[in-house]
Amino acid sequence: MASDRIFGLITLITAAAYIAAATQIQTNFFSGEFLPKLFPLMIGGVAAICSLVLIFKPDPDPDWPMARTWGNLLVAVVVLAFYAVLMTPLGFILPTAVAASILSYQISPNAKRAVLAGIGLSLGLFVVFKFVLMLGNVVAYRSPTPAKLWDAISILIPFVGH
Amino acid sequence: METLANLALGFSVALSPYTLMLAVVGCFIGTIIGALPGLGPSNGVAILIPISFALGLDATAALVLMTAVYYGAMYGGRISSILLNIPGDEPALMTTLDGYPMAKNGEAGNALVLSGVASFVGAFLATVGLILLAPVLARVAFLFGPAEYFALYLLAFCTLGGMASNNQAKSAIAACIGLGIAMIGVDSSSGLPRLTGGNLHLYDGVDFLVAIVGLFAIAELFFFIESHGKGSSIGVVLDKVSIPWKYIRQTFPTMLRSSGVGFVAGVLPGAGASLGSFLAYMTEKSIAGEKGKFGTGVPKGIAAPEAGNNAAAGGALVPMLTLGVPGSGTTAVLLALLMTLNITPGPTLFRDNPDVVWGLIASLLIANVVLLIMNVPMVKIFVKILSVPAWILLPGVTMISTTGIFALTGSYFDLLMLIGFGVLGYFLRKLDVPTVPVILGILLGGNMEDALRRAMTLSDGDPTYLFSSPIAIGLWIAAILGFVAPMFLRGILKKPQAVTD
Numbered sequence: 001m002a003s004d005r006i007f008g009l010i011t012l013i014t015a016a017a018y019i020a021a022a023t024q025i026q027t028n029f030f031s032g033e034f035l036p037k038l039f040p041l042m043i044g045g046v047a048a049i050c051s052l053v054l055i056f057k058p059d060p061d062p063d064w065p066m067a068r069t070w071g072n073l074l075v076a077v078v079v080l081a082f083y084a085v086l087m088t089p090l091g092f093i094l095p096t097a098v099a100a101s102i103l104s105y106q107i108s109p110n111a112k113r114a115v116l117a118g119i120g121l122s123l124g125l126f127v128v129f130k131f132v133l134m135l136g137n138v139v140a141y142r143s144p145t146p147a148k149l150w151d152a153i154s155i156l157i158p159f160v161g162h
Numbered sequence: 163m164e165t166l167a168n169l170a171l172g173f174s175v176a177l178s179p180y181t182l183m184l185a186v187v188g189c190f191i192g193t194i195i196g197a198l199p200g201l202g203p204s205n206g207v208a209i210l211i212p213i214s215f216a217l218g219l220d221a222t223a224a225l226v227l228m229t230a231v232y233y234g235a236m237y238g239g240r241i242s243s244i245l246l247n248i249p250g251d252e253p254a255l256m257t258t259l260d261g262y263p264m265a266k267n268g269e270a271g272n273a274l275v276l277s278g279v280a281s282f283v284g285a286f287l288a289t290v291g292l293i294l295l296a297p298v299l300a301r302v303a304f305l306f307g308p309a310e311y312f313a314l315y316l317l318a319f320c321t322l323g324g325m326a327s328n329n330q331a332k333s334a335i336a337a338c339i340g341l342g343i344a345m346i347g348v349d350s351s352s353g354l355p356r357l358t359g360g361n362l363h364l365y366d367g368v369d370f371l372v373a374i375v376g377l378f379a380i381a382e383l384f385f386f387i388e389s390h391g392k393g394s395s396i397g398v399v400l401d402k403v404s405i406p407w408k409y410i411r412q413t414f415p416t417m418l419r420s421s422g423v424g425f426v427a428g429v430l431p432g433a434g435a436s437l438g439s440f441l442a443y444m445t446e447k448s449i450a451g452e453k454g455k456f457g458t459g460v461p462k463g464i465a466a467p468e469a470g471n472n473a474a475a476g477g478a479l480v481p482m483l484t485l486g487v488p489g490s491g492t493t494a495v496l497l498a499l500l501m502t503l504n505i506t507p508g509p510t511l512f513r514d515n516p517d518v519v520w521g522l523i524a525s526l527l528i529a530n531v532v533l534l535i536m537n538v539p540m541v542k543i544f545v546k547i548l549s550v551p552a553w554i555l556l557p558g559v560t561m562i563s564t565t566g567i568f569a570l571t572g573s574y575f576d577l578l579m580l581i582g583f584g585v586l587g588y589f590l591r592k593l594d595v596p597t598v599p600v601i602l603g604i605l606l607g608g609n610m611e612d613a614l615r616r617a618m619t620l621s622d623g624d625p626t627y628l629f630s631s632p633i634a635i636g637l638w639i640a641a642i643l644g645f646v647a648p649m650f651l652r653g654i655l656k657k658p659q660a661v662t663d
Contacts, residue, residue, distance in 0.1 A: 025354075036349050053331040065388050080564075085577075088574055103560060107386050
């Protein structure tokens with residue numbers, strides 16, 4: 001019950017913000033005054049109505065994970081975020097080995113096995129991408145300068161990065 | 163005669179040694195993807211699209227490879243349904259009802275081969291149906307103007323929301339999320355950015371591949387972290403594999419009927435393969451009656467949903483190719499593939515690119531035969547692959563999909579969005595909000611808005627223009643019925659629950 005109401009409230013607020021943003025869409029002579037706003041306004045309207053339905057007629061709650069699992073999921077998201085930004089300065093092999101090890105450990109907590117899986121996956125996929133799929137430019141190894149590393153990581157810090 | 167000439171053209175495209183090799187490779191990879199628990203056809207095709215682009219395949223080759231993967235995954239889905247009682251994707255759910263009990267009775271090999279044959283019959287008949295029906299529908303589609311197209315897109319969202327989900331409001335919200343995301347980017351007529359929040363990375367809009375891979379593959383990783391990969395080990399032993407001629411003869415009429423039912427369900431825009439396998443199973447169950455013992459591991463209970471499911475997969479290609487409106491989640495992903503290859507599905511496709519259409523159809527037929535040949539003797543190999551542990555599989559899939567997206571766009575921003583979509587997908591699926599309408603919304607949003615805008619420009623802003631032709635009115639009525647009717651039918655058409663140990 002409560003989860004659906006919260007979800008409905010979030011979508012309602014998002015829909016309201018979307019409608020507000022839609023009324024501010026810039027137009028010019030070529031597009032006409034109203035047409036670029038029409039469809040976004042319709043979408044926002046339908047979403048708002050549906051979220052009201054959800055608030056007044058919620059479904060039963062799903063089984064939410066326990067606090068510990070939320071922690072695990074958060075770790076996974078952070079690991080993936082670092083993986084995403086570090087791929088450019090560090091190349092493929094090192095970030096993949098680390099990220100895959102951590103994710104593997106999270107699915108089945110066995111440190112030695114997880115590290116082996118991470119290293120194996122990283123090298124195996126490197127070989128596949130470079131020599132079978134000929135994507136060497138994507139998975140190339142790079143040695144970064146500290147400035148470039150900081151540049152990449154700062155993306156993840158709000159208001160500091162670009 | 164024209165059809166035969168077209169087919170000959172198709173085979174001349176698809177039968178070169180290179181494309182044939184791609185078809186075989188695609189079928190093999192597809193079956194593996196379908197067989198792995200938690201990876202269905204949509205995931206599989208979604209993960210492979212970026213990679214096939216990075217490879218620089220041309221349009222025909224990429225299409226052949228991906229349709230082979232698509233059909234292969236439909237085949238492979240049944241392996242985990244039968245042996246593990248875990249459907250690889252939603253359409254395979256019905257196969258668990260009789261497949262798993264049959265495997266537990268010691269007939270795992272028979273069940274696998276029978277389902278392979280049923281899949282072949284379903285897919286083959288559906289491809290024949292596609293050959294006959296698609297050109298006709300393509301001619302009808304020339305009558306469609308912007309008002310009709312707008313109603314048609316609406317119909318797709320309505321039937322998808324009505325039939326494939328448990329709560330209409332939730333599927334409508336999902337569609338709105340997708341459509342809302344599709345609006346982001348530079349507006350085509352004014353050339354000014356819309357709803358980007360001033361972020362330069364968003365001027366190009368949100369790439370639907372990022373959304374698809376995030377919602378399907380990355381979200382799956384979160385689910386496995388939550389469950390610690392439980393239930394992915396093999397439950398049933400497979401010993402001898404022989405061809406159960408007796409069962410095949412016995413269930414042949416069932417296969418034919420189910421293929422028909424499945425094909426029709428697949429052709430309805432938005433309804434798709436889940437509905438096909440469901441209707442096929444329920445039809446056979448009511449024909450057999452109490453004596454049929456459906457749900458206890460009878461051969462007919464495997465043949466019906468498998469034939470229905472694969473026939474629906476073929477049927478879903480009809481609206482996708484002729485109208486540009488996909489009939490299921492996976493055809494939505496295939497539509498994404500076509501759009502990225504710069505091929506616009508629709509009636510003009512049949513006129514302007516006959517080599518692509520008929521090459522695709524020919525490669526479907528080829529993939530089908532390859533799959534049947536591959537599946538009967540090699541089923542043991544695929545079963546072995548099922549025992550890949552989740553702690554290798556899921557990190558691997560995550561890394562492949564991330565690298566695929568990175569190879570395609572080369573931007574960290576898309577990777578961060580990919581993770582964002584993964585988180586969104588996790589919460590949506592937890593809340594029982596279907597994710598396929600989100601994908602469909604992102605894919606079709608631009609076209610749907612174009613249709614609306616053109617209609618408004620033509621009619622000088624008169625909304626009644628949207629209901630001005632008989633075809634448009636028919637589509638609107640179908641859309642409203644498709645959305646509302648399942649609310650009342652839900653009590654009658656209750657989905658059977660999967661057997662539990």
